Amino acid sequence: MRHFAPSRLRATISSGLIRSTTPKPKTLSPFTAISRSTTTNITNSKPSVTFTSNIHTSSSSPSSSSSSKMSSTQISANAVLDLIKQRRTYYPLSKDLGSLTTERINEIVKEALQHVPSSFNSQSNRVVVLLGAEHEKLWDITTETLKAIVPEDSFASTAGKMAMFKGAAGTILFFEDETVVKGMQEQFAVYADRFPVWAVQSDAMLQHTLWVALEAEGLGANLQHYNPLIDAKVAETWSIPESWKLNAQLVFGGKTGDAGEKAFGPVEEKFKSFGSA
Template identity: 55%
Template sequence: MSVQTLQQIAEKRRTIYVLNKELPVSQAEISQIVEHAVLHTPSSFNSQSTRAVVLFGLEHEKLWDIAAAELRKIVPEDKFEPTANKLNAFKAGAGSILFFEDQAVVRGLQEQFPAYAANFPIWADHANAMTQYAIWTTLAAADVGANLQHYNPVIDAEVAKTWDIPANWTLRAQMVFGGIDAPAGEKTFNPLEERFKVYGAN
């Protein structure tokens, strides 16, 4: 695969909000994409602390019903409609991927390498984010739309109870995926000269 092909796929990866349940690939292929990223994404000290749970169909819809129920506890009823509309858009997708960090692994590294203890939670989140990006980009290459959400910690307890999540797994993000009903909007870019520098090049 050429550098240009990889860059084109990176450009193709966008936040797609208008999703449907008609996946262009099989559920098995989605699971394989997630499995591959979990297996091959790098992590500090080869800690491999990222965990992922894939939800399809009714299990996926259950996640967004949980989010709605938990948010109703904190969002006033007269202001809930925009939240409900957003959650229903996620529910309209074909599935969700839950991303976790195994805190037992992180604590083990902190104990083993105390000089770096403060950094291990940060490095763990770096690995989690790389896993999210690897999955998101591969989904885009397969013409599967996706968007990334962060309803943690509001939904954490119910998610853990519903899917029997180990107590040491901390929820970090939720990726909704599905068929693409509408493309992403135009993307804007901040000036590169404010974001990118090179020194020492010939």
């Protein structure tokens, strides 16, 4: 049996010398959009609009080709960093999405889902977008779940928080497909203990990417983690495959005020650099 260093192994996989046999779930596509009271599974769709932000001056237009082309607009690292700096946690949020349509939100999510990196290109990330009545249903489920475990005399503050989330416009649910992770563990046993960690890292990158993208479109958001308390009911309500593990919920909507102050520790305590270019 030939052994490869991690970098050599990835290169070998990319060149096609080693082919993945990771089983893929057939119940849903990696991205499912659920808008208002109608459930829609989006499969084999090609977004025609690429990611844009307030700093983009041009974007690719729809074409008759089978795949969309990314914008060739060049932007600086400072422009990207400015967007990252602008991303903050906003409470509460409104249902006002301005000119942003359901289709545009779904296109942004699909673009991020396709292009955020994953270890060995395993693509274990899965996403469900809830809008309108479906979004509200999620927070009704969460409220009822918490009501059963939170003491009655302290539930009022919890109920207020749930009402705040419900008052937003939508929620993005982030999952990782454990079938993919387990398949990679079996195929590359030498890295078996790392694949769950790498899957979480990829999911975190997707969460941050979408948070920044929604900020770029003028929306506010906050990230919640009511899993695993709501996992079973979420899976039942929206027919989520058993292998999809819920990791986080990104609540988004119109901003109703400014973000709070954010304190930063000295960068010198968090950064080291060696050598020079």
